[in-house]
Structure formats: C-alpha cells, structure tokens
Amino acid sequence: MSKILIVGQHADGKLNAGIAKVVAAATKIGGDIDVVVFAEHGADIAAQAAKIEGVSRALHVDRPENAHELSAILAPQLVALMQSGGYSHLLVPGNTFGKDLAPRVAAKLGVQQVSDIMAVHGPTSFDRPIYAGNAILTVEAPATPCVVATVRLASFTAAGEGGRAPVEAASVEAALPSHTRFVKLEQQKSERPDLQSAARVVSGGRALGSSENFDIIYKFADKIGAGVGASRAAVDSGYVPNDMQVGQTGKIIAPELYIAVGISGAIQHLAGIKDARAIVAINKDPEAPIFEVADIGLVGDLFQVLPELTAKL
Amino acid sequence: MKALVSVKRVVDYNVRIQVKPDGSGVVTDGVKMSMNPFDEIAMEEAVRLKEKGVLTEIIAVTIGGAKCEETLRTALAFGADRAVHVKEEGDIQSLTAAHALAAVFKKEDARLFLLGKQAIDDDANQTGQMVAALLDLPQATFASKVEISGDKAVVTREVDAGLETLEVDLPAVVTADLRLNEPRYLKLPDIMKAKKKPVEALSFADLGVTPSAGLKATRTAPPPSRSKGVMVKTVDELVSSLKQKGLV
Numbered sequence: 001m002s003k004i005l006i007v008g009q010h011a012d013g014k015l016n017a018g019i020a021k022v023v024a025a026a027t028k029i030g031g032d033i034d035v036v037v038f039a040e041h042g043a044d045i046a047a048q049a050a051k052i053e054g055v056s057r058a059l060h061v062d063r064p065e066n067a068h069e070l071s072a073i074l075a076p077q078l079v080a081l082m083q084s085g086g087y088s089h090l091l092v093p094g095n096t097f098g099k100d101l102a103p104r105v106a107a108k109l110g111v112q113q114v115s116d117i118m119a120v121h122g123p124t125s126f127d128r129p130i131y132a133g134n135a136i137l138t139v140e141a142p143a144t145p146c147v148v149a150t151v152r153l154a155s156f157t158a159a160g161e162g163g164r165a166p167v168e169a170a171s172v173e174a175a176l177p178s179h180t181r182f183v184k185l186e187q188q189k190s191e192r193p194d195l196q197s198a199a200r201v202v203s204g205g206r207a208l209g210s211s212e213n214f215d216i217i218y219k220f221a222d223k224i225g226a227g228v229g230a231s232r233a234a235v236d237s238g239y240v241p242n243d244m245q246v247g248q249t250g251k252i253i254a255p256e257l258y259i260a261v262g263i264s265g266a267i268q269h270l271a272g273i274k275d276a277r278a279i280v281a282i283n284k285d286p287e288a289p290i291f292e293v294a295d296i297g298l299v300g301d302l303f304q305v306l307p308e309l310t311a312k313l
Numbered sequence: 314m315k316a317l318v319s320v321k322r323v324v325d326y327n328v329r330i331q332v333k334p335d336g337s338g339v340v341t342d343g344v345k346m347s348m349n350p351f352d353e354i355a356m357e358e359a360v361r362l363k364e365k366g367v368l369t370e371i372i373a374v375t376i377g378g379a380k381c382e383e384t385l386r387t388a389l390a391f392g393a394d395r396a397v398h399v400k401e402e403g404d405i406q407s408l409t410a411a412h413a414l415a416a417v418f419k420k421e422d423a424r425l426f427l428l429g430k431q432a433i434d435d436d437a438n439q440t441g442q443m444v445a446a447l448l449d450l451p452q453a454t455f456a457s458k459v460e461i462s463g464d465k466a467v468v469t470r471e472v473d474a475g476l477e478t479l480e481v482d483l484p485a486v487v488t489a490d491l492r493l494n495e496p497r498y499l500k501l502p503d504i505m506k507a508k509k510k511p512v513e514a515l516s517f518a519d520l521g522v523t524p525s526a527g528l529k530a531t532r533t534a535p536p537p538s539r540s541k542g543v544m545v546k547t548v549d550e551l552v553s554s555l556k557q558k559g560l561v
Contacts, residue, residue, distance in 0.1 A: 011474065070479075071442070071452065072451055072452065075446065095473050096454075096455060096470075096471070096472040096473045097472070097473070099438050099454075100442065100452070100454045100455070101442075102439075102442075103407065103438070103439035103440075103441075103442035103443045103446070104442045104443070104445060104446040104452065105446075106408070106439070106443065106446075107408060107411055107442070107443035107444075107446035107447050108446050110408075110525065111408070112406050112407065112408040112409075112525060112526065112527045112528055113407065113408075113437070113439050114528060115435075115436065115437045115438060115439060116436065125531075129436065129536075130339075130434065130435050130436055130533075131324070131330045131339060131433070131434060131436070132433065132436065133536055134329075134330050134332075134535075134536060135330060135332050135339050135533050135534070135535065135536070136533070136534045136535070136536055137530050137532070137533055138530070138531045138532040138533075138534070139528040139529060139530055139531065140528065140529040140531055141528050142526045142528075177449070177451075179450070179451045179481060179482040179485075180451040180452075180453075180479060180480075180481050180482075181479065181480045181481070182477075182478075182479060183467065183478040183479060183480050184477070184478050185472075185474060185475060185476070185477045185478075186475050186476045186477075186478075187474045187475035187476075188475060196473065224561060232491065235492070236491075236492065241475065241476075242457070242471045242475070242476065242492065243471075243472075243473060243474060243475045248433070248436070249351075249430070249431065249490070249491060251473065256560070257560045257561075267326075267329070268326070274536060278558065278560055279539075279542075280551075280555070280560075291542075291544070293539055293542075294542045295539070295540075295542040295543070295558075296542055296543055296544075296545060296551065296554050296555070296558075297542060297543070297544045297545070298544070298545050298546075298547075298548070298550075298551050299544070300548075305548055305551075308548040309548050309551065309552065312548060312549070312552050313552060313555075313561055
C-alpha cells in the first residue's frame with residue numbers, strides 16, 4: 001500500500017490553497033496520506049491540513065531555520081523524513097515553491113522526478129504535459145526507492161473539508177546548510193481573488209499599452225469579482241508585476257471563466273489557460289490565435305468594448 | 314571565476330508540434346531546432362558577467378548526439394570561451410543529465426553553474442536543482458536578477474507571491490527565468506570566430522556516470538480538444554451569451 005507524504009506549503013499562517021488539490025491527487029493514488037508543515041511554529045497550519053478530507057496525519061516540524069521555507073533547508077529534513085517514515089511517494093504543489101524544492105529532494109534520493117502530474121492512472125503511472133501542454137505524455141515511474149512528483153494544480157479539484165486527522169509534532173534530525181539566506185520578499189498585496197485559485201479571471205495583454213490603462217481591466221474585474229492576470233508581453237512591458245503572468249512559464253490556472261482582453265493567444269499563453277472551463281476573447285485582430293480556443297469571441301477595440309461591458313454587466 | 318553554462322537543443326519555440334498518430338512521440342524529423350530560449354538567457358547572463366569582469370572564463374556544455382554541436386557553436390558565438398560536448402544518444406532525463414553536468418562542473422572546478430529554468434520540450438524544470446543537490450550547492454532558481462560580489466551572489470527570483478531575494482555563497486547554481494535579460498543578436502563575425510573555438514568530446518564513461526533509471530514513456534497523445542466556440546458581434550450579444558451559459 002502507498003504511503004504518501006505531501007509538503008504543506010504555507011504563508012502568513014495559512015496553508016496554501018493548492019494543498020487540498022495535492023491531497024486530491026494523492027487520494028487517486030490511494031493509501032496513507034500525511035501532510036508535513038515546516039515552519040517556526042507549525043501546529044496551527046498543520047491543524048488546517050488536518051481538516052482536508054483524505055489526510056491521515058498532519059505533521060509539523062518546528063525550528064527557527066524553517067521560517068522562510070527555503071529549499072536548501074527543507075530538502076535535508078524531507079530526505080530524512082522520507083527515509084525514516086518509509087514513504088513511497090513525495091508530492092508537492094506544481095508552483096514555484098514545489099518546483100524549486102522537489103528536484104533537490106529527488107536527486108538526493110536518487111529518483112527521477114515526475115513534473116506536473118495531470119492525471120493518475122495508478123501508483124506509478126501518470127499523465128504529464130510536454131511542449132507547453134501541446135502533447136500529453138503517459139509515464140511509468142520506477143516504484144523504488146520512491147516516487148517524487150509535482151502536481152499540476154489546475155488539473156485537480158480540491159479535496160473537501162471534513163477531515164479529522166491527528167496533528168503531531170515531528171522532530172527530524174538533519175544537517176542544515178548555511179549557504180543560502182533569505183533577504184526579502186516583495187509582494188503586491190491585493191484585495192482581489194488570488195489569481196491561482198480564482199473562479200473568474202480577466203487578463204490583459206500588451207494591447208493595453210500602459211500600466212495606467214490596466215485600470216479598465218481592474219474595473220471590469222472588480223465588477224464581476226474576478227482575479228486579474230496578464231500575458232508575458234504585458235509583464236515584459238512593465239504594465240503589471242511578474243506574479244500576474246499566466247502561461248507556460250508563469251501561472252497555470254483553471255478558472256470557471258477566463259476573459260482574455262487584447263491578448264493574441266501565443267502557444268505559451270494558451271498553455272496556462274487550457275483547463276479554463278470557458279474562455280472568452282476580446283481582440284481587435286480577427287486572425288488572433290486566441291479565437292481558435294475561445295468559447296465566445298468578440299472582435300473589437302478593447303477600449304470601447306470593456307467599458308461598455310463593465311457598464312452592462 | 315569560471316562559469317559553466319548548460320545549453321540544450323530543443324524544438325524551436327515557434328513550431329506547432331505534431332503528435333505522431335501511433336502515440337510513439339512528437340514529430341521532430343525535419344522540424345526547426347534551436348537553443349532552448351531559457352538557456353540563451355543563461356548564456357547572455359554569463360557573457361554580461363564576463364564583460365563586467367566578474368567571470369574570467371565561460372565553458373558551455375551540452376549532452377546529446379552529433380547534431381547538438383550546432384548548439385555549442387551558438388553558445389561559442391554568444392561568447393563562451395570553449396565547450397564540452399557530452400556525446401550520448403537517446404532519451405536523457407533530468408537525473409542522468411544532472412549527474413553528467415555535476416561531473417563536468419567538478420572537473421572544470423567552476424564557481425557558477427548557469428542554465429535555463431526549464432527546457433521548453435519536456436518542461437521538467439529539474440536539472441539545475443538536481444545538480445545543486447548532487448554537489449551540495451545553493452540553488453537560486455527562476456532568477457530575474459543576479460549580482461555577484463566576491464564569494465556571494467544576491468539573486469532575485471520570480472516566485473508566485475512576487476519577487477524573492479536570496480543571498481547564496483559561491484559556488485552556486487542559478488537557473489534563468491524569462492526576464493533575467495534579453496539575449497543579444499549574434500553577429501556574423503562572432504559566428505565565424507566560434508568555428509575555431511575548442512570543443513572537447515566526452516562520454517558518460519569518461520565522466521564516471523551511469524545513466525539513472527528514468528521514467529518510461531508509454532504513450533504520447535494530443536491534448537483534449539475544446540469544442541468549437543462562437544463569435545459574437547456586439548457587446549450586447551456578448552452579455553447575453555455569457556448569461557445564457559451561466560457564466561455571469
């Protein structure tokens with residue numbers, strides 16, 4: 001039977017919303033599912049993980065060095081835990097945190113990692129995207145020593161609440177390096193729904209022309225209670241910060257509704273939105289590739305369409 | 314200070330790939346190949362560090378068959394001083410690649426290992442992190458800014474929450490993200506000069522590397538297709554279409 005360990009990423013005292021999706025993926029593999037939180041004081045965060053349906057145990061490993069969840073610090077502790085706990089699988093969210101951490105652990109364990117699991121066929125059989133999601137590879141991973149994988153969050157529905165797992169403090173002995181030090185995190189604090197998990201997302205492209213013009217996107221998003229994203233071109237041009245980028249190498253999202261405004265629909269952008277339930281595109285160019293994937297398309301000038309749409313909704 | 318830069322030959326990012334109907338893989342015969350765009354950015358960063366006087370030598374490395382030599386010549390045209398070609402055929406996955414690259418890094422006694430954060434063919438995003446683990450080095454991934462002074466590097470990383478800055482001791486591994494820099498256009502004189510720069514060929518055996526057990530690909534399929542959409546002509550039509558589909 002599988003024994004799965006999930007790393008419970010967190011920030012500002014809250015468990016990351018993606019962890020419930022990783023649990024959902026683990027449930028498809030089957031077996032015991034433990035979530036481990038690395039923090040300075042992780043009991044409250046572990047308690048949040050304990051409420052996710054399907055979790056067997058919520059562990060927390062507390063030490064001051066765990067304050068910023070640095071991969072160099074977490075990896076040796078995870079290696080020790082994987083080995084002492086006899087885990088068959090290590091799963092992490094397929095976001096920047098998990099992508100940075102998992103391969104470091106995989107290499108230490110001598111394991112070829114599976115990146116961005118989209119579907120589970122069995123304990124060692126998975127689907128994953130390649131070529132920006134334009135091909136889907138089914139892979140068979142070696143069962144021993146274990147399986148290490150990142151989970152593509154957009155491909156799974158979050159496990160529900162209703163779990164009542166025990167919360168346990170775990171102590172892990174591991175030599176921790178001093179060669180990596182956290183300096184700072186600059187983040188945009190926003191009242192809007194988080195882009196990675198929002199049910200509705202409106203994205204703007206380079207056609208907006210300036211960061212001031214993005215106001216019409218924000219106004220529209222606020223009218224319909226949506227999160228806001230952007231194409232790579234808009235970020236490169238400095239109209240919006242990098243954490244709003246949607247695409248192959250930015251955020252991969254799966255909202256109920258995705259509205260692409262002034263976005264041409266390059267292969268790399270489409271990679272980030274393929275799992276959206278409904279895609280709506282507004283673009284001046286009738287030949288824009290975005291119209292090939294849109295469920296509803298409107299050819300028009302966004303500077304006229306968007307204010308009118310905001311008013312009429 | 315010596316830097317090792319890893320570059321990979323991949324299907325060009327503009328190509329619309331085709332999945333073979335028998336499920337055995339993606340069509341690559343006759344398809345345009347280029348240096349992985351993220352590795353171009355890593356190469357560019359190394360050259361800028363050399364121009365600033367931080368690096369004294371840049372060694373480019375690739376793992377693959379004979380055709381990969383053209384990728385090394387591109388790296389040399391960028392400004393690498395010499396290159397190492399780990400000549401091996403077949404599917405080389407991240408862990409095996411990491412063992413080979415770690416061996417080259419140790420052999421060259423380099424201080425900085427630069428490469429793209431992911432290759433746009435397999436999108437694995439693992440190799441840099443694995444090399445760091447195998448050598449017990451710091452890793453600073455998804456870098457959008459790198460500053461080196463003395464024995465340390467201060468790296469700004471693009472993460473989900475925004476921009477994270479780390480300080481790491483050298484030697485270290487840095488993986489390049491999109492906005493680290495904009496690679497230069499290669500000029501004909503540099504391309505000509507690159508033909509004369511030395512390329513050393515090595516095998517896994519030369520490096521003491523045995524390929525690791527990898528993932529077995531059992532099937533390659535196209536992604537699920539979306540049903541055809543509709544075009545509307547006015548905002549009013551858009552609003553009623555959205556309402557009719559229960560989207561607003």
